[in-house]
């Protein structure tokens with residue numbers, strides 16, 4: 001029997017209040033972790049659970065935590081709630097409907113890694129959600145789950161909610177750190193990785209909101225159970241955010257590995273009346289596009305790599321036949337040229353040139369050479385930039401031009 | 415001339431600074447509070463913030479010019495930000511932006527003569543399930559069509 005891990009409380013009245021959370025056995029995982037387990041045991045369990053990062057890259061959370069060195073410096077946790085990847089809105093649901101689930105995950109993670117100050121970096125536009133988080137955090141302090149002596153175990157932890165101010169690049173983990181230090185969100189060169197040198201030059205764990213929200217269930221029910229909910233090497237469920245031309249856009253929590261076709265046609269109700277499927281972006285805008293005949297695949301990290309796309313944030317954007325592919329290309333090109341931070345030349349110049357060429361295509365002034373130029377520019381960005389935003393721009397753009405070449409050619413000056 | 419912060423904002427700023435291990439890390443939250451107080455971030459406000467956080471004014475300017483939510487120019491009383499990213503486009507955002515341009519007689523980036531509305535287009539607001547959508551000041555409005563836009567704008571005084 002598969003269960004809901006992340007969205008089980010969403011339908012309850014006042015699900016965001018601590019009393020409701022406690023009634024549903026919330027914070028029992030914290031009790032178990034702090035009172036009955038050692039940090040090493042927690043780390044083992046999370047590693048065994050194969051909890052892969054829900055922010056985009058899918059890196060195993062337990063392995064990431066184990067990279068934090070034992071040095072005589074403060075350590076920090078940053079919960080990444082920047083949620084800027086177009087198509088993605090799942091973290092907003094977690095924080096608005098069950099903020100204590102995230103807080104509980106944060107507490108256990110911090111106890112495991114030896115962290116006493118955590119930040120939740122939330123995108124600036126989510127002001128109302130940030131307020132709700134702050135209220136939840138003060139409730140948690142009042143009940144003794146945060147503060148100087150948590151559950152009288154001597155463990156101490158503070159959580160600070162930090163609002164961004166509108167910049168996609170601050171979702172990239174080192175851009176986030178720079179931003180949190182009060183600077184422009186310019187990504188840092190890696191290595192060193194944040195686990196060893198992160199916030200204020202101290203060891204820092206950065207995890208997505210959904211990743212952290214899985215931790216309480218792993219502690220309570222164990223790694224084996226968690227793997228059974230998804231796939232052996234990619235445990236648990238995902239919150240799939242479906243948007244675009246479907247009947248019922250929204251969030252669907254389903255096992256990792258659920259078929260993309262089923263998500264669209266069974267869970268999200270299929271296409272809107274009278275529309276037919278043309279293409280799907282399966283993992284947020286950074287993910288290469290899939291044609292309608294390519295959606296019979298399992299939604300897990302490895303299957304999507306095999307399909308030459310990416311599970312990313314599991315945000316599914318559904319595109320119908322009537323939407324010109326040029327409109328999709330235009331939105332993608334515009335987004336990345338707007339959001340490139342400008343630090344490295346291939347990304348700064350490449351994204352803005354591509355955007356200019358695409359604008360020309362939209363005006364009906366495109367020439368044969370233009371499609372090739374887009375591919376050439378994208379190829380000159382790929383793998384040649386400081387942070388992964390460059391690849392995140394190049395990959396979907398090339399995939400659109402390659403897979404929909406015929407349609408794009410028909411829009412050119414003959 | 416240094417701008418006058420209200421006692422309440424001063425108190426809030428002090429409290430916010432205390433939440434960070436280093437003062438300069440509170441720059442964004444302090445700028446949010448400052449912008450709330452003055453409606454925008456005039457140069458004097460930037461300087462006042464720099465002084466408060468003991469950083470160079472250029473550091474504040476760097477932030478203000480980088481983040482799209484921070485502005486050095488006054489905005490209208492209501493800042494209408496329409497999402498023009500992919501999901502919203504598929505579901506007709508462009509037509510709605512045209513509708514707003516005609517209705518308010520301004521282009522994106524401009525403010526109406528009576529300073530009531532500023533119109534902007536923005537990238538994904540993280541509310542694609544309710545596309546097409548927009549944000550007015552801090553409120554989200556989804557599933558928009560022309561009629562709904564009319565009634566939303568009418569409800570704002």
Ligand SMILES: Cc1cc2nc3c(=O)[nH]c(=O)nc-3n(C[C@H](O)[C@H](O)[C@H](O)COP(=O)(O)O)c2cc1C
Nearest residue numbers: 053054055080082083084171172173207208211388
């Ligand atoms: C341009 C860019 C934007 C990103 N935006 C986000 C984001 O909004 N939220 C997020 O959790 N991760 C985002 N990421 C991924 C983070 O860099 C990082 O991998 C992630 O937060 C790690 O957490 P996880 O291992 O739990 O997924 C982004 C990455 C890039 C390159």
Ligand code: SF4
Nearest residue numbers: 341343344347385387
């Ligand atoms: S790849 Fe783009 S976003 Fe990343 S650092 Fe370089 S210019 Fe900035």
Ligand code: FES
Nearest residue numbers: 497502538539542
């Ligand atoms: S595309 Fe408009 S809110 Fe995401």
